[in-house]
Amino acid sequence: MTKRIMIHRLTFRDRLFEFINYSFLTCVIIVTLYPFLNVLAISLNDSTDTIRGGIYLWPREFTLNNYLEIVKYDNLVTGFVNSVLRTVIGTVLGVFIQAMVAFTLSRRDFKGRGFVSTAIVLTMYFSGGLIPGYMLIRDLGLINSFWVYILPGLVSAFNIIIIRSFMDSLPFSLQESAKMDGANDFTIFYRIMLPLCKPVLATIALFVAVGQWNQWFDTYLYNSMNANLTTLQYELMKILDNTTMGGGQDANLMRPNDQQQANMVSPESIKMAITMVTVIPIILVYPFVQRYFIQGMTLGAVKQ
């Protein structure tokens, strides 16, 4: 009798817990998704109608005009092209180089392994800071250059460690048999290790690509004087104009032309359409790579 009551009480409490838990997580989903859906709805609504307000999940006067309007902003088109270029070039070069260095570090017979490993891992623990970094880029002549988007972050210690720990888990006999057949170290890397490392390379490629696509600060710091080198995120930042940069040093860093454009008020719906354009590529690739990155994330976290 008492036992039965106890079990009953437990299941009731468990059910209550279940109910609260599911409600809470549903709220989390709504809070996370609503802003995206709201932005989407406004971007698909007629821009003069939007001013009346009250657009939440569904456009009131559906139109695609806002997206067509964007193409008229010259800087946005240039920015889009540059963002695509930096994402593609930065990811391909970055992943290839990081995999190659990781390969040499995974080779236990490599004599230079200790030195290379130390030199690269140490970079994770310190940094010169903003100003010395800026001075270096200036001295290297990388200001007002596309390559400032690609070169500085190319050798990422964190990514190398993740790829390397994946390579360490592969049997060495594969490499040995290739060596018997007369393959040199580069061929072994290129023909054998690269294809085997596809899962981890997909994860790293995702991290690098998202980082490149979302970066705006390097454009702001180094290339804001050159409209041909602008990026999508930087243009979005100027158009959203939700910032006056802390201390008002804009005047020093932005061209007069830029300021004019930043002050030019774009209709709400156009702003939201541009926001969608920067988010859509990520939403499109996201489902395909999701299964890889959890694996990569936990691997990285363990090695950290």
Place this chain on the structure above:
Amino acid sequence: METAKEKAHTRGESRMNRFWKHVKNQKLLYAMSLPFVAWVFVFNYLPVWGWTMAFQNFRPGLSFLEQEWVGLEHFITLFQDERFYMVLRNTLAMSFLGLLFGFTIPIIFAVLLNEVRHSMFKRITQTVTYLPHFVSWVVVAGIVTKMLSTDGGIINDLLMGLGIIDSPYQFMAQEKWFWGIVTISDIWKEMGWNAIIFLAAIAGLDPQLYEAAKVDGAGRFRQIWHITLPGIRPTILVVLILNIGHLIQIGFEKQMLLSNPLVVDYAEVLDLYALNYGIGLGQFSYGTAIGIFNSVVSIILLFLANGIFKRYSNQSVM
């Protein structure tokens, strides 16, 4: 005597030979790695040399030997600047809030998500909550500004609909709200992503422990309290230490993008302060001094946290 010397000589020579032979055998491995060591030397180590700027009145265009050395003058100016203490307060306040909530909420989220039995619901929640991590701060700042805006922002519309306020409230223009807005935006963006590591740790726990607890009549709360949380304690500690190490290096993106002239006294953090002086006003030496202060404090914090961790668990995360 002579023969011994000769022998030693040849032995040394053969050792050299062997070394070169090895290098030659592995020349491709060297070619595949050494250029990139040079690379990190240029992009990561060379800027550290730039720290010398903090002890000079650095003027671009002059060579290193021609610079005027001023010792600790810039640091003295820094510690006498009232604005510095305001900026330090902002940095510490936001990093502390970030540590308190940005660290605990993902743990709670991971634990609650682990209690979900429907695998479909679980997967959808995960997919949805990881998404904001992949969106840039530019977009997130835009979204936050939109949600809090006075015309058509959902927060104001909700609060007015519920009768809590009569007219739209200007959240973004209030100094006292800024720290909270930054913290909540950060949680919105990173909660799901930061929960991954805890979810992985929970997945690694022995299911038998839960079976045994159920037999003993432990409910959900007791299972969480006595099995899940103690089980992921090592993971929690490691993440905590790493977070403490980064306590004052909180970055500046969110503060920069969410701030406006009305709230700047509560929005400026150390990195922005360095940026404004160092690059905005061209005071490279002063900007570098601020950066050095920032790095030194982080290193001290990391060692302190690691030391405490070591004392209690005989482990080290570094």
